[in-house]
Amino acid sequence: MTNHWTDIKNADLVLIMGGNAAEAHPCGFKWVTEAKAHNKARLLVVDPRFTRSASVADYYAPIRTGTDIAFLGGLISYLIENGKYQKEYVEHYTDAAFIVKEGFGFEDGLFNGYDAEKRTYPDKSSWGYELGEDGFAKVDPTLQHPRCVFNLMKQHYSRYTPDVVSNICGTPKDMMLKVWAEIAETSAPGKVMTIMYALGWTQHSVGAQMIRTGAMVQLLLGNIGMPGGGMNALRGHSNIQGLTDLGLLSNSLPGYLTLAMDAEQDYPAYIAKRASKPLRPGQLSYWQNYGKFHVSLMKAWFGKAATAENNWCYDWLPKLDVPGYDVLRYFDLMYQGKVNGYFCQGFNPIASFPNKAKVGGALAKLKWLVVMDPLATETSEFWRNAGDFNNVDTKAIQTTVFRLPVTCFAEEDGSIVNSGRWLQWHWKGAQPPGEARTDIAIMSGLYHRLRAMYAKDGGKFPDPILGLDWSYKVPDEPSPEELAMEYNGKALADLVDPKTNLLLAKAGEQLPGFALLRDDGSTASGCWIFSGSWTQLGNQMARRDNSDPYAMGQTLGWAWAWPANRRILYNRASADVSGKPWDPEKKRLVWWNGKAWGGTDVPDYKPDVPPEAGMNPFIMNPEGVARFFAVDKMAEGPFPEHYEPFETPIGINPLHKDNPKATSNPAARVFKNDMELFGTAKEFPYAATTYRLTEHFHFWTKHCRLNAITQPEQFVEIGEVLAKELGIVAGDRVKVSSNRGYIKAVAVVTKRIRPLQVNGQTVHHVGIPLHWGFSGVARNGYLTNTLTPFVGDGNTQTPEFKSFLVNVEKIAGGEA
Numbered sequence: 081m082t083n084h085w086t087d088i089k090n091a092d093l094v095l096i097m098g099g100n101a102a103e104a105h106p107c108g109f110k111w112v113t114e115a116k117a118h119n120k121a122r123l124l125v126v127d128p129r130f131t132r133s134a135s136v137a138d139y140y141a142p143i144r145t146g147t148d149i150a151f152l153g154g155l156i157s158y159l160i161e162n163g164k165y166q167k168e169y170v171e172h173y174t175d176a177a178f179i180v181k182e183g184f185g186f187e188d189g190l191f192n193g194y195d196a197e198k199r200t201y202p203d204k205s206s207w208g209y210e211l212g213e214d215g216f217a218k219v220d221p222t223l224q225h226p227r228c229v230f231n232l233m234k235q236h237y238s239r240y241t242p243d244v245v246s247n248i249c250g251t252p253k254d255m256m257l258k259v260w261a262e263i264a265e266t267s268a269p270g271k272v273m274t275i276m277y278a279l280g281w282t283q284h285s286v287g288a289q290m291i292r293t294g295a296m297v298q299l300l301l302g303n304i305g306m307p308g309g310g311m312n313a314l315r316g317h318s319n320i321q322g323l324t325d326l327g328l329l330s331n332s333l334p335g336y337l338t339l340a341m342d343a344e345q346d347y348p349a350y351i352a353k354r355a356s357k358p359l360r361p362g363q364l365s366y367w368q369n370y371g372k373f374h375v376s377l378m379k380a381w382f383g384k385a386a387t388a389e390n391n392w393c394y395d396w397l398p399k400l401d402v403p404g405y406d407v408l409r410y411f412d413l414m415y416q417g418k419v420n421g422y423f424c425q426g427f428n429p430i431a432s433f434p435n436k437a438k439v440g441g442a443l444a445k446l447k448w449l450v451v452m453d454p455l456a457t458e459t460s461e462f463w464r465n466a467g468d469f470n471n472v473d474t475k476a477i478q479t480t481v482f483r484l485p486v487t488c489f490a491e492e493d494g495s496i497v498n499s500g501r502w503l504q505w506h507w508k509g510a511q512p513p514g515e516a517r518t519d520i521a522i523m524s525g526l527y528h529r530l531r532a533m534y535a536k537d538g539g540k541f542p543d544p545i546l547g548l549d550w551s552y553k554v555p556d557e558p559s560p561e562e563l564a565m566e567y568n569g570k571a572l573a574d575l576v577d578p579k580t581n582l583l584l585a586k587a588g589e590q591l592p593g594f595a596l597l598r599d600d601g602s603t604a605s606g607c608w609i610f611s612g613s614w615t616q617l618g619n620q621m622a623r624r625d626n627s628d629p630y631a632m633g634q635t636l637g638w639a640w641a642w643p644a645n646r647r648i649l650y651n652r653a654s655a656d657v658s659g660k661p662w663d664p665e666k667k668r669l670v671w672w673n674g675k676a677w678g679g680t681d682v683p684d685y686k687p688d689v690p691p692e693a694g695m696n697p698f699i700m701n702p703e704g705v706a707r708f709f710a711v712d713k714m715a716e717g718p719f720p721e722h723y724e725p726f727e728t729p730i731g732i733n734p735l736h737k738d739n740p741k742a743t744s745n746p747a748a749r750v751f752k753n754d755m756e757l758f759g760t761a762k763e764f765p766y767a768a769t770t771y772r773l774t775e776h777f778h779f780w781t782k783h784c785r786l787n788a789i790t791q792p793e794q795f796v797e798i799g800e801v802l803a804k805e806l807g808i809v810a811g812d813r814v815k816v817s818s819n820r821g822y823i824k825a826v827a828v829v830t831k832r833i834r835p836l837q838v839n840g841q842t843v844h845h846v847g848i849p850l851h852w853g854f855s856g857v858a859r860n861g862y863l864t865n866t867l868t869p870f871v872g873d874g875n876t877q878t879p880e881f882k883s884f885l886v887n888v889e890k891i892a893g894g895e896a
């Protein structure tokens with residue numbers, strides 16, 4: 081989230097699109113209710129299904145799954161054509177005025193530089209700003225230049241007329257225009273919309289671009305950095321925000337630092353590439369500090385072994401030969417028989433990843449599998465024949481499975497980062513049962529054994545394991561407190577301010593924040609963005625002061641938010657160019673008081689830089705402003721374009737009928753054997769989408785009798801019109817199949833899913849909850865991911881769980 085849960089109460093308009101917060105985030109949804117009750121906010125929901133969120137909305141509009149870029153691209157055009165954008169904000173705080181290089185272009189659904197064979201854009205050199213001789217980007221503040229970002233964007237989305245968009249999305253035109261018109265009202269400087277989204281946007285082959293389009297709308301409306309505004313990703317698992325913060329993705333390092341590619345063996349070049357110099361005069365470009373964060377991380381990991389002479393152990397870090405080893409890639413490698421062993425920690429991939437047959441087949445090729453989980457998951461029993469639910473030949477599977485029972489979060493102390501980036505300390509609520517041990521104890525045990533083996537036998541590359549600094553008080557199980565202190569970081573030598581000669585921190589002291597981090601080896605910090613969470617004053621995450629002096633819900637004394645206890649990112653943009661809040665009465669967040677920036681939040685800015693200095697609010701970007709034009713950051717192009725899901729019910733992209741290369745995301749990675757497994761609308765005519773229910777949490781709660789009682793049996797949802805066509809009534813058993821397999825479930829026939837008119841045909845949706853499986857105390861069922869396609873988003877590789885094709889048949893003799 082750019083903002084946070086409590087702040088939603090400050091919204092004038094709430095758009096829930098690409099998620100179902102009332103059901104999947106029922107506690108956080110309270111703040112939508114607050115906004116409605118106390119701020120007269122309106123709630124709009126755009127979803128293929130009339131959800132529990134929709135049931136309490138002021139207005140609901142249906143949309144065909146996978147078409148949000150068209151819906152939002154049309155909105156961008158509508159806002160520009162009708163002058164409904166926050167002009168001052170767009171001119172000063174975005175890249176609208178920046179001039180794009182001459183070679184940049186877009187034709188037949190593709191940007192320039194495409195290589196169809198590789199399915200990528202290897203040459204993105206023209207996806208950038210034109211630079212002047214001074215090295216700075218050229219701008220035209222009058223927005224007249226034909227190649228300024230604003231005009232290119234206007235031109236790009238001029239194709240997205242209401243008729244075109246309605247024809248793609250299936251949203252009736254009047255409903256779509258009603259949603260657009262309401263959203264457009266928040267272009268007034270003091271009026272704010274928040275966008276709440278989750279998997280309805282992320283789980284598509286164009287998911288990251290859907291989110292970008294949402295952010296572009298928010299920038300046009302001047303809603304980023306504002307209280308009650310922002311782009312708010314509602315995170316899933318209780319600590320999934322912490323997972324990304326700590327760099328647990330295969331290509332990241334803690335604090336959103338990035339692992340190097342193979343070609344980046346040269347350490348200074350690795351740092352220089354990430355420490356971008358400002359692209360405009362007077363801008364901060366905060367990533368210039370990259371080297372300080374990186375060296376401090378290396379000091380936390382490798383201690384004394386990391387020295388200036390050995391480039392702080394840079395050579396010890398792995399380098400990537402491909403952009404990332406995401407789960408899809410790894411399972412593909414496993415499926416090819418290229419993986420011997422797999423540690424599966426708190427993850428149930430045969431249930432949660434697409435194409436169960438492929439995931440199960442991959443696990444069967446392993447020599448060994450270790451599952452660390454409190455529960456006996458399907459993954460740990462993938463070899464067990466469970467009849468039609470898991471039809472495998474147990475004898476043919478040779479994988480040795482080790483099951484290590486672990487504690488769960490409620491059985492240990494620690495911190496969890498919520499969607500709003502708050503690190504909240506929690507305390508153990510119960511003793512772990514039986515032989516369960518903590519993840520920390522198991523991982524430490526593994527480390528010590530590996531280390532002993534490397535010390536004894538040598539091996540190919542023992543240095544990083546032998547050189548790791550493991551000076552914890554209890555080496556067999558470092559405490560959560562000690563680890564949290566390590567993330568925060570400490571001074572390794574006395575830190576003196578070079579200008580004033582004042583002592584900033586004594587050697588050994590916890591640091592007050594990341595501003596003190598250095599690249600000379602005198603500081604250590606395991607995750608720079610967490611610096612400030614455990615200072616000399618103690619554990620800031622354990623704070624529970626909810627006083628709110630300005631009644632703006634920022635509660636700076638409650639827990640601790642990264643970065644720097646700042647609650648709303650980019651909050652300098654909540655004030656106009658002169659430093660005054662756009663709405664000084666109801667939307668005051670930070671402002672210039674004549675001497676400094678301050679207010680109800682920690683300013684996301686240099687506190688002593690006056691407005692007239694011309695430093696812009698988006699200090700992490702070298703431009704200083706926010707980007708409509710993504711330069712070369714996105715796989716499929718600088719402006720989001722609508723592409724169909726890989727399994728499309730209409731077979732073509734109505735925007736690019738004559739170019740099949742632009743039907744679906746041209747830059748999404750597809751493995752060969754998966755391409756062949758995509759189905760077509762001829763055999764599988766219905767658009768399917770999968771989702772969760774309040775009563776269950778993924779695949780764990782079927783181990784719990786109470787949850788099993790509240791939602792006892794696997795079902796699928798189909799609309800009344802389709803049910804009638806297929807002769808299905810509520811309670812019948814149906815078979816739902818895709819080109820990868822089938823499931824059988826009870827039919828729920830509902831008015832909540834209506835047929836949509838798309839490109840001259842009727843598109844029906846089928847809704848499939850994901851919670852059932854072949855383990856646990858609930859009535860067994862089929863794994864929903866038997867059906868889903870093995871393809872991910874072009875940037876994140878998040879699977880396309882939300883848009884695929886199925887057929888539905890009534891099972892003979894399966895009458896209610």
Ligand SMILES: Nc1nc2c(c(=O)[nH]1)N[C@H]1C(S)=C(S)[C@@H](COP(=O)(O)OP(=O)(O)OC[C@H]3O[C@@H](n4cnc5c(=O)[nH]c(N)nc54)[C@H](O)[C@@H]3O)O[C@H]1N2
Nearest residue numbers: 098099100104145146278279280316317771772774777778
């Ligand atoms: N009770 C409960 N709560 C949970 C979870 C749980 O299992 N149970 N899981 C947690 C986790 S890990 C996560 S990630 C979050 C997920 O939170 P959500 O993303 O809110 O959960 P989903 O049920 O997957 O909802 C996605 C919604 O998107 C809609 N949708 C599908 N395709 C499209 C599309 O193309 N466009 C639009 N606009 N909408 C679309 C679906 O109809 C559905 O209503 O929930 C978390 N909360």
Ligand SMILES: Nc1nc2c(c(=O)[nH]1)N[C@H]1C(S)=C(S)[C@@H](COP(=O)(O)OP(=O)(O)OC[C@H]3O[C@@H](n4cnc5c(=O)[nH]c(N)nc54)[C@H](O)[C@@H]3O)O[C@H]1N2
Nearest residue numbers: 425426427428432452453455487488489770778779780881
């Ligand atoms: N078709 C379809 N598929 C989906 C989705 C969808 O919308 N549609 N959503 C996707 C999303 S967003 C998600 S997040 C995934 C969820 O997929 P998974 O993460 O694979 O599913 P969970 O059942 O949440 O599995 C988490 C496991 O962690 C265990 N666990 C709990 N606490 C601890 C602990 O402290 N330590 C350890 N080691 N284990 C612990 C639990 O017992 C559980 O078995 O599913 C994805 N799959």
Ligand SMILES: [Mo]
Nearest residue numbers: 315316317320
């Ligand atoms: Mo999730």
